[in-house]
Amino acid sequence: MAFGKGHHLHLIDGSAFIFRAYHALPPLTRKSDGLPVGAVSGFCNMLQRYIDGNSGGDVTHVAVIFDKGSHTFRNEMFDQYKANRDAMPEDLRPQIPLTREATAAFNIACEEKEGFEADDIIATLAVQARDAGGRCTIISSDKDLMQLVGGGVEMLDAMKNKVIDVEGVEEKFGVGPNRVVDVQALAGDSVDNVPGAPGIGIKTAALLINEYGSLEELLDRAEEIKQPKRRETLIEHRSQIELSKRLVQLDAEVPLDFTLDDLEVREPEPEKLLEFLAEMEFRTLTKRIADKLGAEAPVIEDTPAPEADAPEMPEIKDATYETVRDADGLQKWIDLIYEHGHVAVDTETTGLNDMTADLVGISLCVNAGHACYIPLAHVTGEGDLLGAAERAEGQMDLEQAVAMLKPVLQDDSILKIGQNMKYDAKIFARYDVDVSPIDDTMLISYALHAGLHNHGMDALSERYLGHTPIPIKSLLGSGKSQITFDKVPVEDATPYAAEDADITLRLWQLLKPQLHAKQVTTVYETLERPLVPVLAQMERHGVKVDRDTLSRMSNAFAQKMAGLEAEIHELAGQEFSVGSPKQLGEILFDKLELPGGKKGKTGAYSTGADILEDLATEHELPGRVLDWRQLSKLKSTYTDALQTHINPDTGRVHTSYSIAGANTGRLASTDPNLQNIPVRSEEGRRIREAFVAESGNVLVALDYSQIELRILAHIADIPALKQAFKDGHDIHAMTASEMFDVPLDEMTPDVRRQAKAINFGVIYGISGFGLARNLRIPRAEAQGFIDRYFERFPGIRAYMDETVQFAKDHGYVQTLFGRKINTPEINAKGPGAGFAKRAAINAPIQGTAADVIRRAMIRMPADMREMMLLQVHDELIFEVPEDRVDQTIETVRDVMENASDPAVHFDVPLVVDAGQGANWAEAH
DNA sequence: GTCATCACG
């Protein structure tokens, strides 16, 4: 019977499946020969899950549709189409044909056509199915396909298990499916590099289309548009918009050499399917499918199980969680914790800031799916004007719960597992509970996969558990009407909070064993985990900041800025917003007609500091703007903003360090960032005068001298550099002397400055262009310097080449302490290639330096650690009683200079400089 | 939410 009424066609977007499978799973290779098969494995799992989910349904026809070839008719129209796409990762490429084989093995039709995107084939088939009177479901979340919805065609987002019908499309695009291409043509698409109309997004596009009915009507009547900006944009970019429409319009008339009837659902042939799965060496999947089909699983040689196979556990979505409301209930959980020997812990609080947020509840999980939530401070209702909301019923006393849990949380024999434990540990510390020992899934992920993805719980859960956690926004809302967690009803809080603990425990079970397999156990145990209590203590300690000093500076800055602003307006001959780069660009280049043209894809003039500096010779205005910008930065980011970060209880500023933020192993400081307090300019440096010691104390700052260059000299093994460091010589002068054949005693500051720039350039993966820009010299001359440098220090060139080659071979680079930094882009083609290479060259150097100071912080003796306030990458700042300064410097310097022992012995000495004073400006 | 700008190592 020919396809028609009563039939239901499923079209699966194969490429989407592949990419999701690839990115969702850690790299997995076939044991016997190392062939990458992670994406194939994920793809097969997704197909199987699809089949399971549809058995007994009404699907009569199905096909998986793939892209073929990268050049399509759209590239003929517009050569930049999809031009900004990254190249396919090297380890994915060989898996593409295997996914076709997999589809065939599952006995599902598999279609593609040279010169057409999968979307066009899907469009053609969907239209055919609709015209024949049948139904069609497109399994994809690609918004380009939304134009097909309606008349029996719908989409299914398999990830979210969400059906997208006409209403769904309207929600997304603000127009019906038949006008989706019009909106897309206006809004453009940065992913596919469809230009659209500059400055118009989906919202505005939908507004316009709804007003004028269609894109054509809109463009014809563009003169009528009231907003001058929009009117000009539409008129000026008409042809670009029309091109965009042709690019996003799917071709529903692809000539196909098969018909819908060829896509009829077929039962899998067990032998063929199992043979393929066995050949891929997917042990768990082979067995599962064999059981399902009632066939015998083929034997796969070589017994160890592949790492992609997750342990069996109940599905998160099926789990039910308990609310603990009294001491008896809690005692049962404490007994369970002792039975298991470990527990995943998560705290719920009234805010994100662990210094000010209050505890609202605690969740625990002892085994996958076996979790509870203990509400402690939930309230009901809005509360009256005095804010006294009523305490919700059915909660145990907070003090009592904490008292009962304290012995567990402090018990040496019970491992406490958390996701970002520093947060929870700091909350508990405020209730006088010292949580220990701990494991942290965020840090485990970071040790395993730095550079591959971020390490937040939502990302990890989706990637490794295939589960999207309940969004916190669904409980709290967002924006102005956002509430705090204590206002959430307990019955809503329990599934959310307990799920977090459940997910954390599952992630721990999955990821912890991989530390050993990836040989990063030592990194995790010596460089990541022990940092948690150290940073928690520093953050809680905080640094004293003098509000009056900042306030005075703010006022002084405001006055100066007002003066400058008047001068600038005078010079410009009109008033404008100095802070707007856009307006400034128009003044400089259109009105004053200074030289230096457009830049950037947005079409706006570039007005960065380097450009303004060049312009300063032409006109007085740019220099004034530079001065104004400096003051504006200092005022808004520092003297104003810092005051708001002074904690009213402590009178101090408590930054938060993220351990897993920077790929290289460096820490990052946020809320506020205390790692970028000004120092380079005289005016800015004065802000450091506001960072003070309590009376009777002194601030002491100790920093590693030239640590990255020393590490480079060691890693690249450069005898001349190593000797210079051993002899305590001026390394930049030495470099200059070697390169330019100038004796040290005849060195001029300018030659030394150039050598210094080269030394730093080397650490960053030097390029002629970059050095030329930095030194403001012709590119050829810069390249000459670099050539001479490599001639003189051939080991540096060798190090760079070897490092890049290592990254290409392994997909990561390493620090001397074994930290791995993944380099997934290293084999990319195009402009990304240079980036990835330089990052790979820099990472071992920057990362080793980061490891060294981490070791120093971790090993800092307890009495020193108590006084430690801040870390700024190569510097530690302490607040010390006046009479202990000398002793502190001696001890801390010793710890810092020997921090690499005994793991790594450097061929060069590490040298630490120290300073002290009543404030940070003096101490530095 | 994104971009441009600028603060630090």
Add this chain to the structure above:
DNA sequence: GACGTACGTGATGACC
């Protein structure tokens, strides 16, 4: 042969 380029971060204000 052209392309776009120093490495790593976070905060702010303007603008959509």
